[in-house]
Each structure stands twice: as C-alpha cells, then as structure tokens.
Amino acid sequence: MNDLEELKRFVVTHAVSQNLPPGPYTAVLDRITTDTADAPGSWPHEWIRAGRELQEAGQTLAAAQYYNFGRFPFVDGPGRRRALALCTAAFETWRETQPGIDAETIEIDGLPVRVLTAGLSAEQPRPLLVLTGGIVSPKEQWGAVLPQLAASGLAAVVADLPGVGESPLRYHRDSWRIYPAILDALAGRARVQESRLLALSFSGHAAITAALHDPRIRGIVGNGPPIRAFFRDTAWQRRVPKVTTDTLAHLTGVPAEKVYEHVRDWALTAEQLRSLNVPLAVVTARRDEVIPPADTALLRENVPFLSIVEHDDVHGAPSHLAETRAWSLLAVHKMRPDPPPQVIEALTAAVTQAKAAR
Template identity: 65%
Template sequence: MTDTTAASAPAGSAEGSDRGNDLDELKRFVVAHAVSQDLPADHYAPLLDRITTDQGDAPGSWAYEWVRAGDELDAAGQPLAAAQYYLLGRFPFVDGPGRARALERSVDAFDRWRKAGDTGIEPETVDVGGTPVRIWTAGLSTGTPRPLLVVTGGIVSTKEQWGPLLPQLTSLGLAAAVAELPGVGENPLRYERDSSRLFTAILDALDGRADVSRTYLLALSFSGHLALRAALADPRIRGIVGNGTPVHDFFTDAAWQRHVPRITRDTLAHLAGVPADAVYERIRDWALQDDELRALAVPFATVSARRDEIVPPGDTDRLRRHVADLRLLEHDDVHGAPGHLAETKVWSLLAVQWMRPDADPTTTAGLAAAVEAARAAGAKR
C-alpha cells in the first residue's frame, strides 16, 4: 500500500499560500494516487493534458475534467471506477464548489457500489469528543467478534480510496474499519497534536462487535505518526504497519523543512488551520521523542523510501535505533514508494499477519509467496 502525501491550500485562504495551487506539482503528485488505484495511464494521461487551470469548475479545470471522466464511467455502470476518478477530482482537498462536487460524487458512487455487490461494507458514525466522524466498516459481529484492523491514509487520501480493501481484510479473519485523518474527506475534525484520539474513539465505538483488545493499525504516511502516539496510550493496539512515517526530524529540522514540497507544507497548514508560514512552528512539538519510541511495546512494520522528499532519512534511522520490535522494508523510491506498489501492498498485509498470534499459517504463507512474486516481477521491469 502506498500513500503519497501532498496537497495545497486554496488560493487566498487564511490557511494556505496566496499563490494558490501549483498545477504542475498537483499533476505530478496525483499520478502516484492514480497508480495506487490501478487507473490506466492511457486514460488519465490525456485527462491531465486537458487540465489547464486548478481554479473553478469549467471545462479545462481540475475538478471539471476529473468529474467528467467519472460521470462517463458512472453512466457506463462502473460506480467504483467512477468513484476513483471523482476522488482525484477533489484532490488535494475541497477548496470550492468543483472539488466539493467531486467529493460528494465520490462518496455517493462508492456507497452505491458497496450496496450493489456482496461487499459486506457498512457505514458507521464514531463520536470523537462530541464530533461525529463517518467511517466504513466490514466484518463486525456481536456473536463472533474478530480482531480489528483499522486502516487510515495520509493527509490527502479519503476513506473511499482505501474502502475497496475491506472485503479482502475480512477474508483474513479480521473485522476492519477505514477512516480519514482529521480534515480529510468527510472528517470534520481539525488536525492537532492529540488527533491520535481518533483511533481510541473508533475502538470504543466498535467494542463488542469487534475484539478491540486485539487491534492492529495499518496507518499510512502521516497517520502512522498518530498511530504510534495512540499505541503508547492505548494497550488495545497490538501492532502497527506504516509507510513513509514521519517521526521526529520532519517536525523539528528547519533545514529539511525548507526543501519539503510546498504542496505538502500547504496541506498541513490547511488541515491544522494555520498560515503556511506558521505551520512548522505549530507542529514542532508533535515530534516523538526517543524515550517514547523506546517505550513502544508493540511491533512496528514500516516501508521507507531512500529518496523520500517528505520524510527525512533521520526518521528511519531513529526508528532503527529505538524501536525494539521493528520490521523495515526499504525501497529505492520517493515518498510512499509508488514504484513498488504491488510488493508494498502485499507486504503490508503480511506484516499484519506476522503480528497476529491467531493468524492462519496457510494464509500467511500465501501472502509471503505473493510478496516474493511481486518482488521478482518488479526486478524484471
């Protein structure tokens, strides 16, 4: 699994840059999300060529062209494919009527897809400090509560992007939930230092229908940082799988921050509700300290990229030094390792199996073989 973290605040907003979105940067970052959703390049590449502006909702604009492609797929009876295109129409986040329309249609198309098939996916509303937050779930049962896997993306990927994984996760003998980081998609919360409370709220809400005393978190990119913080406080969390996890230096290293893509900086500012030039000061005390990493009592498996342009190499080094139970998969790639999608996706599921005392050995062996096959196929490219 991969989650390339990038987005930009709306032009003229209090949270972001007054220069608006950089269209070339948006196109570059969105390709990784298109790849992660298995969209055909011969379809989305001409679409990107038609986009000449990030603003508005007229032909040639970002939102309009993605929504138009989604409408065509929806009319052809492909609501899940349509939802994927709508998702990219609201990328990086809603900043006006066009992207609002795209988000609304993505949620609606996904909802129609999950109802039409035998997906087992159901909506759930979680109370997080008095604020209702909508998530997708599968495999819940009061009669036979299963161990729980909670999936979260990074600062731009919505629950509808990862929602199609839910049936596969239940086939592993798990109950599962997919949620969004605060400020992403339909999640109305603000992104804050204590946003890890989202995980605890989900566990509380699903207790009795899932065995939340055996919870695992598949938390990509920035949500991995929150997952680590949650595990330090909630003993029901038994393991974490991440990808491109910022830990410490990203939040504190001013020299590194000067070279982080503007699109990432502006997204963090938008989600945190501060001006772009103040965001690094706001998040400085979010860094996990060495003693906190040493105190982590559960296994942590994560993917790192040697050419990561967002998470500094010092964060991976810090994990190596201080996390007692660490499994690390390294790729020669950029943030999220989009060039190694197939291997990373299966390895992430395998890592969850490694952490589970109740995991079926045959299923685990099958995933291990799939990892090797994906690695070999990648080496031939």
C-alpha cells in the same frame, strides 16, 4: 493556489497506488490547464467530467477514484467540494453492491464521523484492523480493500485522518485519539483488545502516539510516517513539496508560512520510541520527498520491535504497489498470536511474486 505541475505529479502516484490504467488519467491531466475555478480545463472540472464518463459506463468504483482526484489535495472551493460529494456518493453506490461492506457513524470528540467496516460480529468477534490514509487520501481511496481484510479473518474499519475527506474533525497534535474512539465504538463486535493499525503516511505518526496511550493496540504497520525530523528540521521543511505544506496548513487551520512552527511540538522523542512495546513494521522510500531519511534512522535506532522494508521509490512507494500491499498485510497477520497459516502462506507467496515481477 496549487502548483499545477506538482499537483499532477502527486496525483499520478496516487493513481498508480490504486492500480488505475495510465491512459485515461493521462488524458485527463493533458486537458487540465488551470487549478482555479470549476470551468472546462480546470482541475476539478476535468476530473469530474472523466468520473461521470466512467460512472455512465458502469465503472462506479473507478469513477469514485476520479472524483476523489478532483477534490485532491483538499477542498478549497466549490469545484473540489462538488468533486468530494460525487466521490462519496459514487463510492456509496458501489459499496451497496458489495456484500459485507458496511458504513456507520461513530462519535469522536463529540462529532459524528463516518467510517467503513467489514467483518464485525457480536456473535463471533474477530481481531480488529483499523486502516487510515494520509493527509491527502480519504477513506474512499482505501475502502475497496475491506473484503480482502474480512476474508483473511479480520474485522476491519477504514477511517479518515481528521480533516480529510468528509471528516468534520480538525487535525491536531492529539488526533491520535481517533483510534481509541474507534475501538470504543466497535467493542463487542470485534476483539478490540487485539487491535492493529495499518496507518499510511501521516496517520502513522498518530498511530504510534495512540499505541503509547492505549494498550489495546497490539501492533502498527506504517508507510512513510513523519516521526521527528519532519517536524523539527527547518532545512528539510524548505524542501517539502508545496502541496504537502499547503495541505498540512489547511487541515490544521494554520497559514502555510506558520504551519511548521505550529507542528514543531508534534515531534516524537527517542524516549517515546524506545517505550513502544508493540511491533512496528514500516515501508520506507529512498527517494521520499516528504519524509526525511533522519526519521527512518531514528526508528532504526530506537524502536525495540521493528521491521522495515525500503524501496527505491518516492513517498508511499507507489511503484512497488503489489509488494507493499502484500508485505503490509503479511506484517499485520504476523503480529497476531494465531495467524491463519493459509493467509501467511498466500501473502508470503504474493510478496515473493511481486519481488520477482520487478
């Protein structure tokens, strides 16, 4: 069972990151009194109820996000399974009203994996950006950014980290293979030899590993990735929020009490980081409760082409949403050899404006 108060704190950070108005979701949280079952007052029931109200009011995308919170942090029973199904269905309803956002199924490790795409073209292929969330955020949480990415001159794909959302894959040490598989599937409709990865939270670890194996990956932008100490520091692991530990255990298929032993050999070495020959841009948070500061220090000490922005915030820097989003997209475009000047100018101005607004 999840720690209900911890669960509420974490979902608020995700609501903030989606720029949702606080009043409605605060009211939902006030109604939730239990994390078990699927009855009135339970976590999935109340988020589903609120999502249906939004959907009936025509706010389909917001409804999808509320359903998403109903399956947060992972599906552990009928209620959250129902919430996930409603989330994907509502997002699909919204997507069908958005010109240029497509969905397709590709094969990864022999299994069908659904992804969201924009800007693909066999006639005029563009540089590719692959966007992946962390261990608690499915592609539907980030898919709405696809039109912006396409408008900036990129081909883009949003995918789940293995085991997250509707992904049928198991999360394991070699989950970095999702990136080469995506590039293989989109070759011919995007310039996959010029691929960049925008990899949030835990997917940043997989993205760095993938770049060590696949030369088509020409840059990575991350936000709070685990690197080494997260996987090795037993004292820090005792401080990691229960929701993170339990989610990691669920995705890997290992009991929570054994999960850190299981992922110990996932740690990246200083030698691997020194051999990373592509740009890495990372958002970090001083009060990160998930990723230890030693991991940021290791990046600073070893990565040859590194840019870091640090916020006084918790994991993911949700309270710095506008600046983080603009800085991350700016970093992606700066990694291109021929970035459109107007895009660089607009994103630079957005970063400056977001800083001034704080």
